[in-house]
Amino acid sequence: MKNYLSFFKILFVIMASFVVSGCVHDDKYTDPDLTGYGCAELVKTKTLEEVKALYTNQTYVFPENTTDVIEGYVSSSDETGNIYKTIFIQDARENPTQGFVISVDAVSTYTRFPQGSKIYIKLNGLALGTYGGLVQLGVKDMAPGAAANGVARIPEKMVATHIFKSCEEPKPIVAKTMTLAELGTANDRFLGCLVQIPDAEFDAKVLCSVFAPAGTSVDRQLNDPTTSVTTRVVRNSGFASFANQTLPSGKGTFIGILSKFNSSYQFYINKLSDLADMKHFPRKDGITSDPCGITESDYTMKTVSEVKQLFNGSLTQITANHLLRAKVTANDETGNLFKYVYVEDATGGIRVNINKTDLYRDERFRVGKEVYIKLKDLYIGNVNGELQIGQPFNGNAGQIAEVDVYKHFIDTKKPATTVVPTERTIAQLTNEDVGRYVKIKNVQFIDADLGKPYASGTTTNRTLEDCSGSKIFLRTSNFASFSGVEVDGGKGDIYAIVSKFNNDYQLWIPFLVNADFDNPRCDGTVPAVYTTIFSDGFDTLANWTAVNIEGTQVWSTTTFGNPRPSAIMDGNRMLNEDWLVSKKIAIPSTFTDAYVSFETDGRFSGNPLELYVTDNYTGTVGTTNWTKLNPGLDTDLNAFSGFVGSGKVNLKSYLNKEVVFAFKYTSVVGSSTTWEVDNFAVKGTK
Known part of the structure; x- marks a missing residue:
């Protein structure tokens, strides 16, 4: 029996929203729909324990005509944005015996159901399922390929008719x-x-x-x-x-x-x-005071140039209380650098070796950020002609242990700013430039490197030259996201880090866009003009076949794109293997060269997207002999921040053949990147 004590009419003004065109997602939360919310007193018919017991490894749907009601006390709050579209409850404000999870397609729920408030939930039409093994309340997931044991979020309009706040005042939850x-x-x-x-x-x-x-x-x-x-x-x-x-x-x-x-x-x-209480020392691990604060006056400030001067001819330990403040100019975001960053100040740049992956995800090592480096007990060594900072390894400056990172790297808390390159010609480079981020104008790949990828199976040197005949190596790791992309055939400016191997200067580009050469070459040769053999903007998947090998998620299209729409695959942090296989595409024999290109936009940490090609598709992905290509992919997975081109992936060995392409998507439990793909094209030149 319901006893409604009062109803509140909630008024709010809907502000006109601006429609933003383009290919970047809008990550802002929409205003919640508060219509129909008041307070009520219902009668509990089931305990949280009884409801959770109804789940037996398969989605359980409550009948539409059930009158069952559960009650609980809200233990969570999404006010800070750390908890998203989830309401956590427990069966008592103090000394609870059960907790429970409610999945809702609504934000700012703290305004309706603040922490400590008592709520009732009508179960009719709702469903029990799991996500990551955690039993939760939602609605039956009707999406194609939905997991047999999963649930979708309770739609916001249903929240008003299923979740009610008690009229008693919220009281604190005792942890x-x-x-x-x-x-x-x-x-x-x-x-x-x-x-x-x-x-x-x-x-x-x-x-x-x-x-x-x-x-x-x-x-x-x-x-x-x-x-x-x-x-x-x-x-x-x-x-x-x-x-x-x-x-x-x-x-x-x-x-x-x-x-x-x-x-x-x-x-x-x-x-x-x-x-707030986590401020006491010593810690369990023996740390006796806060290591994250810093006062410049407590140290002797050093410039990059002065740090290099500390090197005494062999591996040199820095024993004094020195401090370096420098800007990060390159990190491992594209995989071309691995477990090291370059930092720079007005006097020069230097490589810093750190035994940690995904450094670019650490705020301290973002490109453009200034970082303090406590130099005491670090070492400076000459590694094949290049001075580097690290810890001892095989007699030279190796990687700083991950457990020691906090001892040496402190965020200055200044916002990231644009890294400004130092302009040089190839002939002007000296030892003073090693470690610097430079711009070298009007260079091109030598004729012998044209048509080749940046890297071929291992870390590879390609040769750049200017119109005066000066040459320098461009070095690319085979683990770089763009390693399989064909080098540009024109002339242009390169933005790169200068390094050195023995007596040879060499360059490393942090991103593919840092070597975009489209201008006529030194001899006046105009880069080849390519015509389109096949293109697809993914309005539909009519030219493709989605093949599900494992998992319940499948390839589909989305309203986001460049321009809209695009193909999309989201593993939902579950185990998946899904292929998107193209129709047969004939590359005419009249062409002398061909390439494939596309664009990607990714978000969330997970496995990279893979692209394969074959000229002998059997009709089954598992029995086909595929060749893996190595295109460039979006590396900024912090947000849907815009589509990134793959570069030109060479198809010269497939001239006069019918080919089939396939995108292979994989994800694992707990980690999945959402990949969007657009503007797929095969082009050739005669």
């Missing part, structure tokens, strides 16, 4: 005290509850970094004195209001929502003030 050692199957009933972990500390490997890079969700390991298990993490959203704040470096009481993804226990922070 349940647990230790990390207590996390296990026996206590999974507390998933969704607000818990506190005494004497908690973030792992030393992530100290002095921010909660999350902009636009990207990351896990930060949490430790306490009761266990050394590493599968206890705090999951932080790059859209949280505190994402760019530095993690607390001390120990103390951590407060957050307990959750789980498969075998890894996760915590979600409601608000930064819940971590």
